[in-house]
Amino acid sequence: MQQQISVITLGVADLPRSRRFYADGFGWAPVFENAEIVFYQMNGFVLGTWLAKALEADMRRTGLAPQGAFALAHNVATRGEVQPTLDRLSSFGGSVLRAADEPPHGGFRGYIADPDEHAWEIAWNPAWSISPAGLVTFGL
């Protein structure tokens, strides 16, 4: 099977609140939106933010905790961008989980929860390349 993920869909309780975090905080442009979902075209896949009740009904699961055992990461180009990015997202509805510091494997990172408790790592990892189009390649 193709080594490919097409969509990450995050369940949200309040779409305008979520949109403010992603569209205004991260500064990402929606590619489509209506009253229950916003899609963002990302680097080779699509991010969706969908009303959690609709997502639950679609996948036939109910009563999900908002925060699951997963994290998304947005890598930045320099160490100096990590904490200011956390600060900016915090001012758009995020809640800092961990202020930026150095992980054991090197680099620099912190964590912030979006308004629906989904965790984001903001990281500088000089071993991983990011193309001008945003394509991220694993490296050691």
Added chain:
Amino acid sequence: MQQQISVITLGVADLPRSRRFYADGFGWAPVFENAEIVFYQMNGFVLGTWLAKALEADMRRTGLAPQGAFALAHNVATRGEVQPTLDRLSSFGGSVLRAADEPPHGGFRGYIADPDEHAWEIAWNPAWSISPAGLVTFGL
């Protein structure tokens, strides 16, 4: 900020069990692995499966439910591949949440949970293009 997600990290309880689902079930090749994490180079970003306790410690959250309010999707090229893909993943440790059927917006999809309860949609969506390299583009 660049419209880019670098990593999706899923918390897992049992790394060999998770590896069986992703490496043997999906057939995806790890790009790196050790005793606590497996990385897969995906279409423009990286998928990580990391022991949930280590992920929790890293992001300074504890007691997370395994299943959160989110879903990942793997799109396939034809309608006929959807249910067999669900069946295959089921035989590698997945639990079907919803057998394949037609959503209101068209296409064909079902849902399956990985061994750690993370939800995957397996979908055929003819409006979205997938390049030979696996880059997925939103369409209507």
